[in-house]
Amino acid sequence: MKAQILSIGLTAPGLVNFETFKKMMLTNQLPDLSKAIEKYSPTFLPANERRRTTATIQLALKTAEEALVSFQQAYPEIDAKLPVLFVCKDGDTLISARMCQAVSEEEPMISPTQFHNSVHNAPAGYWMIGQENQAPASAISVGEYAIANGLLEAVLQSQSYGKPVLMVIYDLPLDELMPVDTVQKSKAPFAFSMILDASKVIESDYPLLSLSLTQDTPFKSLKSNPYTGVPAAEAYPLLQSIALYQSGHEKSDMHFPLNRNNFIKVSLG
Amino acid sequence: MHIIASTLVSALGSGKKPHIDAWTEGKSGLSQETNFHQQMPEIITFLGEVKGVESVTLPKALEAFLCRNNQLAWKTLQTEGFNNKVEVLIEKFGPNRIGLVVGTSTSGIATTEDIFRHKLDADSYSDSYCYQKTQQMDSLAQFCCQALNIEGPSFVISTACSSSAKVFAVAQRWLNAGIVDAVVVGGVDSLCLTTVHGFNALGLVSPTVCKPLDESRDGINIGEAGGFMLLSHAKFSDETSSSPVEIAGVGESSDAYHISTPHPEGEGAQLAMLAASEQANIGIDELDYINLHGTATPSNDLSEVSGVSHLMSEKSSTWISSTKGFTGHTLGAAGITEIIFCQWMLEEQMVPANLNLMNLDSILVQKLARSNISVPLEALHLSGTNRKLQYVMSNSFGFGGNNASVILKRESVE
Numbered sequence: 018m019k020a021q022i023l024s025i026g027l028t029a030p031g032l033v034n035f036e037t038f039k040k041m042m043l044t045n046q047l048p049d050l051s052k053a054i055e056k057y058s059p060t061f062l063p064a065n066e067r068r069r070t071t072a073t074i075q076l077a078l079k080t081a082e083e084a085l086v087s088f089q090q091a092y093p094e095i096d097a098k099l100p101v102l103f104v105c106k107d108g109d110t111l112i113s114a115r116m117c118q119a120v121s122e123e124e125p126m127i128s129p130t131q132f133h134n135s136v137h138n139a140p141a142g143y144w145m146i147g148q149e150n151q152a153p154a155s156a157i158s159v160g161e162y163a164i165a166n167g168l169l170e171a172v173l174q175s176q177s178y179g180k181p182v183l184m185v186i187y188d189l190p191l192d193e194l195m196p197v198d199t200v201q202k203s204k205a206p207f208a209f210s211m212i213l214d215a216s217k218v219i220e221s222d223y224p225l226l227s228l229s230l231t232q233d234t235p236f237k238s239l240k241s242n243p244y245t246g247v248p249a250a251e252a253y254p255l256l257q258s259i260a261l262y263q264s265g266h267e268k269s270d271m272h273f274p275l276n277r278n279n280f281i282k283v284s285l286g
Numbered sequence: 287m288h289i290i291a292s293t294l295v296s297a298l299g300s301g302k303k304p305h306i307d308a309w310t311e312g313k314s315g316l317s318q319e320t321n322f323h324q325q326m327p328e329i330i331t332f333l334g335e336v337k338g339v340e341s342v343t344l345p346k347a348l349e350a351f352l353c354r355n356n357q358l359a360w361k362t363l364q365t366e367g368f369n370n371k372v373e374v375l376i377e378k379f380g381p382n383r384i385g386l387v388v389g390t391s392t393s394g395i396a397t398t399e400d401i402f403r404h405k406l407d408a409d410s411y412s413d414s415y416c417y418q419k420t421q422q423m424d425s426l427a428q429f430c431c432q433a434l435n436i437e438g439p440s441f442v443i444s445t446a447c448s449s450s451a452k453v454f455a456v457a458q459r460w461l462n463a464g465i466v467d468a469v470v471v472g473g474v475d476s477l478c479l480t481t482v483h484g485f486n487a488l489g490l491v492s493p494t495v496c497k498p499l500d501e502s503r504d505g506i507n508i509g510e511a512g513g514f515m516l517l518s519h520a521k522f523s524d525e526t527s528s529s530p531v532e533i534a535g536v537g538e539s540s541d542a543y544h545i546s547t548p549h550p551e552g553e554g555a556q557l558a559m560l561a562a563s564e565q566a567n568i569g570i571d572e573l574d575y576i577n578l579h580g581t582a583t584p585s586n587d588l589s590e591v592s593g594v595s596h597l598m599s600e601k602s603s604t605w606i607s608s609t610k611g612f613t614g615h616t617l618g619a620a621g622i623t624e625i626i627f628c629q630w631m632l633e634e635q636m637v638p639a640n641l642n643l644m645n646l647d648s649i650l651v652q653k654l655a656r657s658n659i660s661v662p663l664e665a666l667h668l669s670g671t672n673r674k675l676q677y678v679m680s681n682s683f684g685f686g687g688n689n690a691s692v693i694l695k696r697e698s699v700e
Contacts, residue, residue, distance in 0.1 A: 018463065107423060108423055113421070117399045120402070120483050121402035125328065126483070127483045129546075132480075132485070135484070136444070136684070137391075137444030138684070138686040138688055139545070139686060141686055142688065143545065145540040145541070151541070153455075153539060153540065155443060156686075157443050158424040158427075158441065158444055159442065195398070196401045196415070230382075275440075276431060276438060279382055279439075
């Protein structure tokens with residue numbers, strides 16, 4: 018299974034967008050995780066909807082918008098109303114914790130806005146409204162298997178719809194209000210997006226992505242990933258390879274877990 | 287895609303027989319006195335509760351997954367010998383060659399509600415509460431994969447009330463790509479306080495029994511259900527007897543209109559229905575029956591019937607109905623519940639009544655007047671008549687303006 022990467026978006030503390038990340042990688046700089054994600058407002062949404070968006074929704078929308086804007090610049094002739102796939106492990110845990118707290122009160126009261134924002138597909142819903150886009154939109158959750166299942170689903174969607182697909186994989190640490198006592202591995206959110214086209218051959222600044230299923234146990238990567246902790250951040254080495262691809266010094270295959278005992282091998286070409 | 291096996295548990299009972307019996311008798315599974323009502327004394331409504339879910343025990347190896355949603359999933363997998371039929375295909379093809387994609391809207395959030403309600407401190411819940419295996423949105427997929435020994439591609443779709451209809455599009459893609467030989471699709475949503483209070487805050491919960499399409503309809507009754515189907519491109523007459531029904535088309539779309547209110551003319555819904563009929567290679571007029579999303583809110587039923595009527599021509603003689611009066615709105619499980627209903631309707635050549643309908647809303651009557659669509663007030667038994675069910679469609683629409691329609695076909699109708 019092959020798909021052309023047409024554009025990329027990236028948001029994390031210390032990373033403004035994919036272009037700055039690429040420059041950092043080419044000049045051997047490490048991201049500064051103490052720099053918080055810049056304030057963002059989804060200006061493509063009507064004011065009423067815009068002010069209802071939460072930090073979780075904004076992270077997904079910002080990252081989606083970056084990929085779409087660069088796609089529109091590079092391919093003005095292609096219809097930009099693309100099918101979308103949002104991948105996230107937990108959704109908005111501040112909202113779910115607040116709702117669980119609210120229903121435990123003497124007089125339970127949930128705010129209607131909070132309730133409709135609590136659905137896992139809230140970012141997808143806002144995105145389609147803001148883009149006036151009636152294409153199919155999906156929202157999935159697959160924990161630690163996010164990268165493999167997300168890429169596979171996006172590539173197969175592009176094949177079956179016969180057009181490019183916008184995929185956003187985004188994760189935030191669980192909110193402090195959640196009654197979870199395990200120590201979280203990361204305090205950093207991480208989100209990236211890709212517009213992938215498996216439907217035709219198309220010129221691109223980015224490499225071709227090849228996916229294949231394998232049961233071979235991957236060798237452990239020696240490279241460090243400063244964002245390890247949320248599933249989306251597991252794409253860091255892949256994004257690094259893409260950033261360094263044109264300069265020619267990154268060609269190794271990567272394995273991402275698909276399920277217990279199964280992996281997707283990702284090669285760039 | 288052929289249906290190799292299916293299983294369903296709803297407020298009407300476990301498996302096919304109690305459902306067909308309830309349709310025949312016109313008996314609802316909704317009640318205003320369920321166990322769950324004790325947890326929400328301030329809300330007056332009917333609920334579609336599955337009895338005994340809380341006492342379902344999980345096997346030792348899966349105990350960490352214990353929550354109402356996974357208990358209902360386990361009960362459903364044990365029904366109709368579904369787990370055994372999956373096992374037969376796993377032995378035949380291997381665990382890598384079976385995929386699993388399931389829908390839910392709230393996963394195991396009831397467990398987290400319990401922790402807040404009982405104001406347990408960290409020390410007392412840390413031993414038994416496992417967020418990752420209960421509330422985390424992919425818990426249902428993890429649980430079902432381990433319960434069924436599936437190791438192929440797998441995830442949870444959570445697009446509110448269209449979740450377990452969209453799973454059919456994923457199964458198609460995996461089977462068409464040849465990366466699996468069979469797929470378990472399904473969905474489970476279980477009663478929890480956040481959905482009841484959340485829908486109540488939006489003014490969408492009916493204080494009485496829900497009355498889809500009725501002029502006095504005033505909201506939904508929340509229900510719970512679990513359902514699964516085993517799908518493949520091949521038939522396996524030797525080990526498992528397949529249904530004569532197949533999945534003929536899946537269509538998906540977005541409203542791009544409002545986050546929790548449907549487009550008044552059902553614009554997005556029309557796109558999903560058209561996409562499904564295009565894939566099934568039939569005209570919308572050729573549908574013998576449409577199982578409406580039909581939630582019984584004033585806006586959903588108006589939007590959906592408008593959408594359907596826009597697509598129908600004068601000669602359409604389709605039946606349409608909502609089965610929410612039997613089960614309540616099972617949210618993330620509504621898709622799979624009603625798609626299995628459609629399978630059974632095709633198998634039994636039967637259309638259940640649109641339960642609790644006294645007076646069809648006059649605005650809906652006007653919408654439907656342009657074609658020959660009718661809403662059954664009593665169960666229709668078609669065996670021995672000259673009307674047959676060959677193509678039927680199920681609609682599922684969710685918050686975020688997320689729509690999916692699935693068309694089922696019976697190969698030959700005697």
